[in-house]
Amino acid sequence: MTRELIYTLLGDAFFAAVAALGFAVISNPPKRAILISALLAAVGHALRFYLMTHTSLNLPTASFFAAFTIGMFSMLAAKLIHCPAEIFSFPSLLPMIPGMYAYKTILSLLRFMEAKTPQLQQQLVVDIFQNGLTSLFVMFALVIGVSLPLFLFHKQSFMMTRLLKPVGKVRQRKWGRHKDAR
Amino acid sequence: MENCARCRRPVAAQPEGQARGEGASVLLNREQRAYVQRVYDGPLCEACLQEIQKAVQPVTVRDLSNFLLDYATTLMGAGVHTSRVVRNVNRIAGSFGYETEMTIFQRHITLHILQNQDDSVRRTSLRAIPAAAFNFEIISNLSTLSWQAHDNRLTLYELREQFNAIVTRPRISRWWVLGLVSLANAAFCRLFGGDFWAMGLVCVATFVGFLIRQEMSLRRINHLAVFIVSAFVASMIASLGVWASLGDTPQTALGTSVLFLIPGVPLINSIIDLLEGYVLIGISRAVNALTLIICISLGLSATLLILGTYAL
Structure with missing residues (x-):
């Protein structure tokens, strides 16, 4: 990697982050999520730029890999700050x-x-x-890419907003499904 | 002399048990005592205890169904994909020993709710989804609320209280949004290869276009008209660059000046719904988004017509 390439990628990442931040605030995200979505957009867009200029991948395929990366990182971020993953992954897709x-x-x-x-x-x-x-194709690539991690970690993905850890039998469902009672 | 933990009025010293709702004056049942213990950590005055006694009641199917419809319609209005609404509503209903089935359309939700242990306790109701601006904070907080209902077995009264607190939270100031969107679209212009002239033009065009969109939306003008007019105004301002040939990339400025209007979140939601099997609502959302994109094109093509060019 030459120095120019690194500068170009950093510039691309910076402008993508600004774009994502501005387009994100239209839909009023929680304040703690705004910066994360800007960061994810920077990573995703710079990756797409690199893939399109330095490999033979076309726009939809490069978008797919960028969105997949955003999806993976958004799962991690969701775990850390207890938000649904799409709260930051959707705004970070907006520049793409x-x-x-x-x-x-x-x-x-x-x-x-x-x-x-x-x-x-x-x-x-x-x-x-x-x-x-x-x-x-780009729309489908973006959405499939970003939601693939959700399908891979299906169970976890819906529990990101849970504040409590599930503890043993005490919190099990009291009301089981009573099929016989019907 | 201590103060009441709920209304902050001074309350006379009471025997120890009173704070837990065991006072002689107001008798609370087990659910109400659990609520008081969970929410307040000081003594309560008699008036507050009476209010709690009245408000925290065993849940009826009617109240639960009304709450769940409020919850579901708010969530849909806030711009979430359908499967999250279904899951969250099921989770809350499950914590009360009910199960639900839902039909969701673009404008309406039908909710059927049924008690697990007695299937004669059931109710079906229909509610329109109010037109609302997207609000991801509400999505995040309402999802957290559904897990709290599941994990802590919150009473319906507490759920209502927290729900009202969540939906009445103020949005980010519209002036912040306006400024950030203008910068964002300028940065976006840069990503398409625009130079600094183009970025400046796009920033101004977006500022004016978005301001018009905000003002027209506040006056409840038809949203399609809003999109046509803002796209037209934004692209007219950006077309000054083409007209006066400012910088090297005036065409890029013209092309990106309307991109702040593109309905990105509805497009993403529509495809997620399509992939998850909610085909009807996925198509409805796609059609809505497409209509908006057509309006943007109409506004832009009016500008192109005035400029007498087709090149973008």
């Missing part, structure tokens, strides 16, 4: 949401209706599919 591809799809659709020549129409059909499929 393919918003520009999404609205370019719609813009191409709008232009297609007024296109006169077949050449332009062909070009626009390609644009529509290119942008539309990219946004679809």
Whole structure:
């Protein structure tokens, strides 16, 4: 790794963190979660940038690995500060949401209706599919990547907000399911 | 002379047992005594004890079902994926010895609740989901509350108290949000390769666009109109860069100026719901998000029309 690459990656991480922080506060997260989501976004976005510029991975695949990394770290953070993991993992995905591809799809659709020549129409059909499929695949890659850790640690993932540790028999369900009583 | 632990009024010295609800004046049952012990650590005055005696009652299916619907609709309005609502509601109902089945749509929740030991005690009710702004703090705190209900066997009265405290908490100041969103979109412009001119333009455009969105939302204007107008205004301001050819990347400024409006959280939730098998609500959320994206494009295309360019 050269020094320039490290600087580029750090810059990318910094701006991704600022972006995630700003987009996160729209949905009013708990204050202790804001910085963590910015940190996760920095890691995820810098990783995606590296994968796309220095390996042969394309945008959806790189997004998948970045989101998976965010998901793993968010499980760890959730365990530490007792929040559901999605409270920080969702905001940290926001800088990677393919918003520009999404609205370019719609813009191409709008232009297609007024296109006169077949050449332009062909070009626009390609644009529509290119942008539309990219946004679809990136969205799915992001969500599958970030929720894969949740499925891997299924039981733990829903207990992150639990303050108490479950202790033995005392706290077992008093009311079992009484199927016979029906 | 000590003060009442609940209302802070001075309370006359009482025999030792009074603080635990064993005073001669107000007789509390076991559940009420457990509540007093858990929540207050000092003596209580007689008026407070009477209030507690009245409020902390054995749970009825009607009260529980009303509370769970409040809980579920608030959670859905706060922007959570469906499976968490179902799990949390089941967890709370389970701590009272009930089980639930839910049907969740975009606008309504149907909740069927049934006592474990006596299936003649049951109730089905329907509640509309109020339109609310996303609030992750509520999601986090309400999830914690559901585990507290499960682990500590909280009474319904305590659940109500804590629920009301959680939902009435103030949001982050709108001016902080406005400033941070402007910076965020400028940083986002940088990620797309914009130079400092572009970043400045996007920052100003986002500031004005988001301010308009906030003001119009406060006046309860149709949210689709809000999106079209904010996208139009934000992109018009950013288009000044193209018009005056400021810096090397005015096109990037124009392209990223509307990205603060992209409904990211609904998109993520819709795909999670689709993957977890809540297909109907997943599609509803996707359609809603898509409608918003179409509105953004309409606002942006109006700007492009005025500029007379298609290049982005």
